Amino acid sequence: MREKDYKKLVDKHSKKENKLKNVIIAFISGGVIGVIAEGITNFISKNYSLPMDESYIYSTLFIVCLASIFTGIGFFDKIVSFAKAGLIVPTTGFAHSMTCSALDYKKEGFTKGIGGNIFKLTGSIILYAIVVSFFLVLIKGCIE
Amino acid sequence: MKTIKFHNSFINSNFTLLGRNEHSPILESKVDKILNDYYNNEKTTELGEMSYQRESINGLLNKIKKNEKEIDLLIGGDLQNQILATNFSAKNFEISLLGIYSACATFTEGLIIASSFIEGNLVKNAIVTTSSHNLVSEKQFRFPVEYGAIKKKINTFTATGSVSTYVTTEGNIKIESATIGKVVDLNYSDPNNMGACMAPSAAETIYEHLKSMGRKPEYYDLILTGDLGEYGVKILKDYLNKKYNMTIDNLFDSGVILFDAENNPCIAGGSGPICLPLILFNKVSKIKHRKILIVGTGSLHSTLSSNLKLSVPSISHAVSLEVVK
Numbered sequence: 001m002r003e004k005d006y007k008k009l010v011d012k013h014s015k016k017e018n019k020l021k022n023v024i025i026a027f028i029s030g031g032v033i034g035v036i037a038e039g040i041t042n043f044i045s046k047n048y049s050l051p052m053d054e055s056y057i058y059s060t061l062f063i064v065c066l067a068s069i070f071t072g073i074g075f076f077d078k079i080v081s082f083a084k085a086g087l088i089v090p091t092t093g094f095a096h097s098m099t100c101s102a103l104d105y106k107k108e109g110f111t112k113g114i115g116g117n118i119f120k121l122t123g124s125i126i127l128y129a130i131v132v133s134f135f136l137v138l139i140k141g142c143i144e
Numbered sequence: 145m146k147t148i149k150f151h152n153s154f155i156n157s158n159f160t161l162l163g164r165n166e167h168s169p170i171l172e173s174k175v176d177k178i179l180n181d182y183y184n185n186e187k188t189t190e191l192g193e194m195s196y197q198r199e200s201i202n203g204l205l206n207k208i209k210k211n212e213k214e215i216d217l218l219i220g221g222d223l224q225n226q227i228l229a230t231n232f233s234a235k236n237f238e239i240s241l242l243g244i245y246s247a248c249a250t251f252t253e254g255l256i257i258a259s260s261f262i263e264g265n266l267v268k269n270a271i272v273t274t275s276s277h278n279l280v281s282e283k284q285f286r287f288p289v290e291y292g293a294i295k296k297k298i299n300t301f302t303a304t305g306s307v308s309t310y311v312t313t314e315g316n317i318k319i320e321s322a323t324i325g326k327v328v329d330l331n332y333s334d335p336n337n338m339g340a341c342m343a344p345s346a347a348e349t350i351y352e353h354l355k356s357m358g359r360k361p362e363y364y365d366l367i368l369t370g371d372l373g374e375y376g377v378k379i380l381k382d383y384l385n386k387k388y389n390m391t392i393d394n395l396f397d398s399g400v401i402l403f404d405a406e407n408n409p410c411i412a413g414g415s416g417p418i419c420l421p422l423i424l425f426n427k428v429s430k431i432k433h434r435k436i437l438i439v440g441t442g443s444l445h446s447t448l449s450s451n452l453k454l455s456v457p458s459i460s461h462a463v464s465l466e467v468v469k
Contacts, residue, residue: 001344001387003331009386010332010340013378015297077292084294100290104283107188121291 022084029086037063060091067092071099097121145349147323147356153259154315155465156269158425159204161196163277163304167403167411174426175305176203182279182304189289190224193277193306197222197233200306201273208310212237216267219257221250222275223302223416225284229275239271247442248342248371249325250274250417251307252461256322258311268312275306276416285335285447298337300373300399300415307421316430318466323353327444329457335445338415339376341456342441346372347383349460350439351390357464361392364464365433370420370441371399373412398423417442436465 001009037059045055067087070076076096080087087093098118105117119126160175164182172178177199183192184199197220205212218239220230227243234241246253254272261267279289281302287293311319328345335341346369354361361367372380377397384390398420399413400406420440428436440463445456 001330001383005386006330006332006344006383009382010337010379013382014337014340014375017296071290074290077290079292081292081294097288097291100288100292103290104288121287 025082026084026086026089029083030090031086033063033087033090033092064091064095067095068099071096072103094122094125145323145326145352145356147321147353148256148260149321150259150263150319152313153262153311153319154313154468155255155309155317155319156312156315157204157208157310158421159200159207159308160422160426161200161203161306162422163196163306165278165304165402165414167301167408168303168414170402170404171422171426175422176207182277189277189279189283190228191232193222193224193229193275193280194232196277196304196306197229197273197275197308198236200275200308201233201237201271204271204273204308204310212239215239215269215271217242217258217261217270218273219244219254219270220273221245221254221417223247223277223281223284229277229280230273233273246440246459246461247444248276248415248417248419249440249442249459249461251309251421252322252370252438252440252463255309255311255319255463256324256461259319259322262311262313270311271308272311273306273308274417274421276302276304276418278302278304278416281416295410296336297410298339298373298375298412300338300371300413301403301411302416303399303402303414303419303422304416305418305422307418307425309421309425316467316469318468319463320466321353321357321464323349323356323462325349325460325462327457327459329455331455333453333455335443335450335456337375338371338443338456339373339412340379341443341445342370342372342458342460343376343379343383345458345460346376346439346441347380347387349462350392350437351384351388353437353462353464354390361390361394364394364435364437366428366435367392367395367437367439368420368424368428369395369397369439370417370460371413371415372397372441373399373415374405375412376441401427430467434467436467438463438465 040059041055105113162175221244222229258270402414405413
């Protein structure tokens with residue numbers, strides 16, 4: 001049997017994921033996270049009389065801490081496997097990936113275990129975020 | 145592919161230790177021991193798997209009432225890097241060890257090696273042991289455990305537990321013949337769809353076994369594959385039909401039976417080398433099924449090969465069993 005024929009055979013029998021359903025779930029759950037964060041920002045801004053851009057920093061911190069704590073307690077993975085990209089794409093996903101890597105490798109020591117593996121999943125996000133922001137700044141500089 | 149006939153090798157006894165399997169309630173009443181703990185009081189899950197295997201070998205020695213010095217050979221394998229679970233559990237026993245690896249086909253490979261040694265009168269008896277652990281496999285092959293990586297319906301769920309089998313010159317189940325598989329690679333490279341990766345090698349081994357023994361699929365009361373999953377079985381049957389014009393109706397998959405995958409909306413079945421012996425020894429009726437062909441299916445990829453975007457080669461070993469008593 002040739003490779004092409006085999007791929008066709010596999011596609012015929014393997015169940016396809018319902019992409020539309022996943023997209024809708026991710027859209028709603030990601031939106032809910034956004035609404036919660038916006039609420040926290042408004043709350044901080046009003047009650048502690050901070051400017052909005054500073055309040056955004058605090059609400060981001062709050063969301064990141066909350067996601068990490070939930071991962072540590074052990075139920076955030078179940079929410080992620082339901083909400084999918086809705087929780088992975090926002091900053092909650094970043095915090096969650098770091099915490100779960102650290103949890104997995106904590107028995108292997110602070111340096112080689114946690115230190116060596118905490119950025120296992122998020123390392124590429126950090127690297128390419130820096131690269132992309134460098135080029136964006138460069139383009140912005142050229143335009144101005 | 146090489147097919148060997150055996151005359152003098154029997155599966156005498158086995159000890160099944162079932163770990164914590166959230167999805168599988170079907171075996172609980174029949175297995176020898178259940179440990180409802182991924183860690184088994186050890187520091188890490190890897191150490192947990194080692195203790196699982198140690199306990200299953202100990203349990204088997206107690207069951208057959210033999211001293212470890214009376215056992216000539218221990219053959220074992222698991223899914224951990226450098227088969228750590230086997231090596232570290234074997235250090236507790238004064239038995240000669242042969243460590244083997246062919247992923248989920250490890251159990252049938254172990255049976256073939258043990259039978260060959262016994263057939264050649266090189267050893268009087270041997271223990272074949274294997275284990276797998278869900279969290280260890282998740283961490284090693286996929287994502288960190290707490291990440292809760294998204295599972296597709298085509299994914300399989302690694303079963304947790306350990307099975308040790310006592311092979312010697314007398315017993316209830318005769319090891320009648322075996323076909324040693326070859327590595328088959330059809331350039332399919334999605335390690336999520338393990339059933340699709342392993343189905344061609346299972347098909348080739350089954351066809352080769354039946355051809356060289358001059359048998360038809362109906363000769364066997366049951367053909368039991370290892371861990372192809374719900375879709376892997378369909379692919380295997382279609383593959384055999386298209387390539388060799390062969391129809392098999394008596395073929396079932398251990399992974400599908402273990403997690404009742406056909407009625408389970410989340411997973412395609414179980415995986416890991418223990419799926420096959422778990423179902424063979426604790427679920428398959430030895431009165432109804434007298435002639436059984438077991439086909440261990442292993443996908444030979446690693447995280448490195450996946451990262452390099454290499455295809456997933458696979459291997460399957462078949463062992464023909466006859467219930468004699």
